[in-house]
Amino acid sequence: MLRFTRTISVKHHPSGDHYVLSIPRPVAEALNLHEEEGGLVSIEIVNKFDTHKKEVRAQAVLKAYRDGPIPWREAFNLAVWKDPSVDTFRPVVVPPNTLGPSRPTACGKVVDIHASLRESRLALQYLQAMRKLLKRKMFPHGYKRGPKPKRRW
Amino acid sequence: MVRFVRTLQHRVTPHGRDFYALSIPPQVAEALNLKAGGSVDIIVSPVKKSMFEVTLKPTPVELSQSLKEV
Numbered sequence: 168m169l170r171f172t173r174t175i176s177v178k179h180h181p182s183g184d185h186y187v188l189s190i191p192r193p194v195a196e197a198l199n200l201h202e203e204e205g206g207l208v209s210i211e212i213v214n215k216f217d218t219h220k221k222e223v224r225a226q227a228v229l230k231a232y233r234d235g236p237i238p239w240r241e242a243f244n245l246a247v248w249k250d251p252s253v254d255t256f257r258p259v260v261v262p263p264n265t266l267g268p269s270r271p272t273a274c275g276k277v278v279d280i281h282a283s284l285r286e287s288r289l290a291l292q293y294l295q296a297m298r299k300l301l302k303r304k305m306f307p308h309g310y311k312r313g314p315k316p317k318r319r320w
Numbered sequence: 321m322v323r324f325v326r327t328l329q330h331r332v333t334p335h336g337r338d339f340y341a342l343s344i345p346p347q348v349a350e351a352l353n354l355k356a357g358g359s360v361d362i363i364v365s366p367v368k369k370s371m372f373e374v375t376l377k378p379t380p381v382e383l384s385q386s387l388k389e390v
Contacts, residue, residue, distance in 0.1 A: 169364040172379055175344055177357040186344035188360065188376075190328065195340045197364045197372035198328070205330040208342060210376075212322045212351045225351040227376040229342075232325055263325035269345040272325045 169193055183269075198231045207232035207263060209272065232263065238273040240282055243289040251297070255290060324348060352378045 200206040
Protein backbone atom coordinates (compact mmCIF):
# COMPACT_ATOMS: atom_id res chain seq x y z
CA MET A 168 0.00 0.00 0.00
CA LEU A 169 1.27 3.46 -0.89
CA ARG A 170 0.24 6.65 0.86
CA PHE A 171 0.87 10.19 -0.32
CA THR A 172 -0.22 13.48 1.20
CA ARG A 173 -1.09 16.37 -1.08
CA THR A 174 -2.98 19.63 -0.66
CA ILE A 175 -6.22 20.48 -2.41
CA SER A 176 -5.78 24.08 -3.52
CA VAL A 177 -8.76 26.40 -3.97
CA LYS A 178 -9.05 29.20 -6.49
CA HIS A 179 -11.95 31.58 -6.05
CA HIS A 180 -13.61 32.51 -9.32
CA PRO A 181 -16.76 34.53 -10.00
CA SER A 182 -18.30 31.33 -11.45
CA GLY A 183 -17.49 29.36 -8.29
CA ASP A 184 -14.60 27.75 -6.42
CA HIS A 185 -12.14 25.61 -8.40
CA TYR A 186 -10.32 22.81 -6.60
CA VAL A 187 -7.11 21.26 -7.95
CA LEU A 188 -5.13 18.33 -6.59
CA SER A 189 -1.60 17.41 -7.61
CA ILE A 190 -1.32 13.69 -8.36
CA PRO A 191 1.99 11.84 -7.78
CA ARG A 192 3.35 9.79 -10.67
CA PRO A 193 2.88 6.38 -8.91
CA VAL A 194 -0.84 7.19 -8.56
CA ALA A 195 -1.06 8.01 -12.28
CA GLU A 196 0.72 4.71 -12.92
CA ALA A 197 -1.77 2.85 -10.72
CA LEU A 198 -4.58 4.40 -12.77
CA ASN A 199 -2.66 3.41 -15.92
CA LEU A 200 -2.85 6.97 -17.23
CA HIS A 201 0.82 7.89 -16.98
CA GLU A 202 1.90 7.20 -20.54
CA GLU A 203 -0.79 9.10 -22.42
CA GLU A 204 -1.41 12.81 -22.32
CA GLY A 205 -3.46 12.40 -19.17
CA GLY A 206 -6.92 10.89 -19.50
CA LEU A 207 -10.38 10.71 -18.00
CA VAL A 208 -10.72 9.83 -14.34
CA SER A 209 -13.99 9.03 -12.58
CA ILE A 210 -14.27 10.29 -9.00
CA GLU A 211 -16.81 8.45 -6.86
CA ILE A 212 -17.97 9.58 -3.44
CA VAL A 213 -18.33 6.56 -1.15
CA ASN A 214 -19.55 6.65 2.45
CA LYS A 215 -17.72 4.17 4.69
CA PHE A 216 -18.29 3.33 8.32
CA ASP A 217 -15.21 4.01 10.48
CA THR A 218 -15.13 1.20 13.06
CA HIS A 219 -12.64 3.05 15.31
CA LYS A 220 -14.48 6.37 15.53
CA LYS A 221 -17.97 4.82 15.08
CA GLU A 222 -19.05 7.26 12.39
CA VAL A 223 -19.69 7.37 8.66
CA ARG A 224 -16.93 9.08 6.70
CA ALA A 225 -16.96 10.09 3.08
CA GLN A 226 -14.04 9.20 0.86
CA ALA A 227 -13.43 9.57 -2.84
CA VAL A 228 -12.38 6.67 -5.04
CA LEU A 229 -10.44 7.43 -8.22
CA LYS A 230 -10.69 5.12 -11.22
CA ALA A 231 -9.75 5.35 -14.84
CA TYR A 232 -12.97 6.23 -16.70
CA ARG A 233 -12.52 3.32 -19.13
CA ASP A 234 -12.47 0.82 -16.21
CA GLY A 235 -15.84 1.92 -14.80
CA PRO A 236 -19.42 1.52 -16.04
CA ILE A 237 -19.89 3.59 -19.19
CA PRO A 238 -23.20 5.50 -19.51
CA TRP A 239 -25.33 4.72 -22.56
CA ARG A 240 -28.77 5.49 -23.94
CA GLU A 241 -31.07 3.98 -26.52
CA ALA A 242 -31.03 5.58 -29.96
CA PHE A 243 -33.06 4.90 -33.09
CA ASN A 244 -31.12 2.58 -35.37
CA LEU A 245 -30.91 4.25 -38.79
CA ALA A 246 -29.83 0.91 -40.32
CA VAL A 247 -33.42 -0.26 -39.87
CA TRP A 248 -34.37 1.74 -43.02
CA LYS A 249 -32.21 -0.57 -45.12
CA ASP A 250 -32.56 -3.79 -43.15
CA PRO A 251 -35.84 -4.11 -41.17
CA SER A 252 -34.60 -7.27 -39.47
CA VAL A 253 -32.15 -5.34 -37.24
CA ASP A 254 -33.17 -3.91 -33.84
CA THR A 255 -35.12 -0.62 -33.99
CA PHE A 256 -33.13 0.83 -31.08
CA ARG A 257 -29.43 0.43 -30.40
CA PRO A 258 -27.23 1.42 -27.44
CA VAL A 259 -25.18 4.61 -27.87
CA VAL A 260 -22.41 5.76 -25.53
CA VAL A 261 -23.12 9.05 -23.74
CA PRO A 262 -19.94 11.17 -23.62
CA PRO A 263 -18.95 12.37 -20.12
CA ASN A 264 -19.36 16.04 -19.25
CA THR A 265 -16.02 17.36 -18.05
CA LEU A 266 -16.65 21.01 -18.92
CA GLY A 267 -19.14 23.55 -17.66
CA PRO A 268 -21.00 23.41 -14.36
CA SER A 269 -20.08 20.47 -12.12
CA ARG A 270 -22.69 17.75 -12.56
CA PRO A 271 -22.59 14.05 -11.66
CA THR A 272 -22.09 11.50 -14.44
CA ALA A 273 -24.53 8.63 -14.80
CA CYS A 274 -23.71 4.92 -14.63
CA GLY A 275 -25.40 2.46 -17.00
CA LYS A 276 -28.56 3.38 -18.91
CA VAL A 277 -29.32 7.10 -19.11
CA VAL A 278 -32.90 8.34 -19.46
CA ASP A 279 -32.96 11.71 -21.23
CA ILE A 280 -36.52 12.85 -21.94
CA HIS A 281 -35.50 15.14 -24.87
CA ALA A 282 -33.36 12.46 -26.53
CA SER A 283 -36.09 9.84 -25.95
CA LEU A 284 -38.69 12.10 -27.60
CA ARG A 285 -36.37 12.69 -30.57
CA GLU A 286 -35.74 8.96 -30.99
CA SER A 287 -39.44 8.15 -30.60
CA ARG A 288 -40.26 10.70 -33.33
CA LEU A 289 -37.75 9.02 -35.65
CA ALA A 290 -39.24 5.60 -34.87
CA LEU A 291 -42.74 6.98 -35.60
CA GLN A 292 -41.55 8.38 -38.94
CA TYR A 293 -40.13 4.95 -39.76
CA LEU A 294 -43.39 3.20 -38.83
CA GLN A 295 -45.45 5.67 -40.91
CA ALA A 296 -43.16 5.14 -43.92
CA MET A 297 -43.44 1.36 -43.52
CA ARG A 298 -47.23 1.61 -43.31
CA LYS A 299 -47.30 3.71 -46.49
CA LEU A 300 -45.08 1.18 -48.25
CA LEU A 301 -47.23 -1.73 -47.14
CA LYS A 302 -50.39 0.07 -48.29
CA ARG A 303 -48.88 0.68 -51.73
CA LYS A 304 -47.87 -2.98 -51.96
CA MET A 305 -51.29 -4.26 -50.93
CA PHE A 306 -53.37 -1.75 -52.92
CA PRO A 307 -51.32 -0.85 -56.02
CA HIS A 308 -54.36 0.79 -57.74
CA GLY A 309 -55.25 3.01 -54.83
CA TYR A 310 -57.05 2.53 -51.60
CA LYS A 311 -60.39 4.09 -50.73
CA ARG A 312 -61.71 4.00 -47.22
CA GLY A 313 -65.47 3.34 -47.61
CA PRO A 314 -67.86 4.63 -50.29
CA LYS A 315 -67.57 8.17 -51.65
CA PRO A 316 -69.93 10.51 -49.73
CA LYS A 317 -72.95 11.57 -51.78
CA ARG A 318 -73.59 15.21 -52.56
CA ARG A 319 -76.50 16.56 -50.63
CA TRP A 320 -77.45 19.29 -53.11
CA MET B 321 -22.88 6.65 -5.01
CA VAL B 322 -22.23 9.87 -6.91
CA ARG B 323 -19.75 9.89 -9.75
CA PHE B 324 -17.96 12.76 -11.48
CA VAL B 325 -15.61 12.66 -14.44
CA ARG B 326 -12.59 14.91 -14.76
CA THR B 327 -9.47 14.96 -16.93
CA LEU B 328 -6.11 14.06 -15.44
CA GLN B 329 -3.78 16.67 -16.89
CA HIS B 330 -0.21 15.70 -17.66
CA ARG B 331 2.57 18.22 -18.11
CA VAL B 332 6.34 17.97 -18.22
CA THR B 333 8.12 20.56 -16.08
CA PRO B 334 11.12 22.55 -17.40
CA HIS B 335 13.27 20.18 -15.29
CA GLY B 336 11.89 17.25 -17.31
CA ARG B 337 9.71 15.83 -14.57
CA ASP B 338 6.16 14.60 -15.04
CA PHE B 339 3.45 16.64 -13.36
CA TYR B 340 -0.11 15.39 -13.02
CA ALA B 341 -3.02 17.51 -11.79
CA LEU B 342 -6.65 16.62 -11.26
CA SER B 343 -9.53 19.04 -10.93
CA ILE B 344 -11.74 18.13 -7.97
CA PRO B 345 -15.48 18.84 -8.19
CA PRO B 346 -16.80 21.16 -5.44
CA GLN B 347 -19.28 18.46 -4.38
CA VAL B 348 -16.35 16.07 -3.66
CA ALA B 349 -14.46 18.77 -1.71
CA GLU B 350 -17.60 19.39 0.32
CA ALA B 351 -18.10 15.67 1.01
CA LEU B 352 -14.50 15.43 2.24
CA ASN B 353 -15.04 18.49 4.48
CA LEU B 354 -12.40 20.40 2.53
CA LYS B 355 -14.43 23.30 1.20
CA ALA B 356 -11.65 25.69 2.19
CA GLY B 357 -8.98 23.36 0.82
CA GLY B 358 -6.58 21.27 2.87
CA SER B 359 -4.46 18.17 2.79
CA VAL B 360 -5.67 14.77 1.66
CA ASP B 361 -4.17 11.31 1.82
CA ILE B 362 -3.97 9.55 -1.52
CA ILE B 363 -3.90 5.82 -0.77
CA VAL B 364 -3.05 3.27 -3.43
CA SER B 365 -3.95 -0.27 -2.41
CA PRO B 366 -3.89 -3.45 -4.51
CA VAL B 367 -7.31 -4.99 -5.16
CA LYS B 368 -6.80 -7.79 -7.67
CA LYS B 369 -3.94 -8.99 -9.81
CA SER B 370 -2.43 -5.86 -11.44
CA MET B 371 -5.42 -3.79 -10.25
CA PHE B 372 -5.22 -0.93 -7.76
CA GLU B 373 -7.73 1.14 -5.84
CA VAL B 374 -6.94 4.81 -5.37
CA THR B 375 -8.72 6.49 -2.46
CA LEU B 376 -8.76 10.10 -1.31
CA LYS B 377 -9.25 10.66 2.41
CA PRO B 378 -8.95 13.89 4.37
CA THR B 379 -5.77 13.84 6.44
CA PRO B 380 -6.50 13.59 10.20
CA VAL B 381 -6.45 16.99 11.96
CA GLU B 382 -3.40 16.21 14.14
CA LEU B 383 -1.35 15.16 11.13
CA SER B 384 -2.36 18.13 9.00
CA GLN B 385 -1.39 20.52 11.83
CA SER B 386 2.05 18.94 12.14
CA LEU B 387 2.40 19.12 8.35
CA LYS B 388 1.68 22.87 8.50
CA GLU B 389 4.41 23.27 11.11
CA VAL B 390 6.87 21.46 8.84
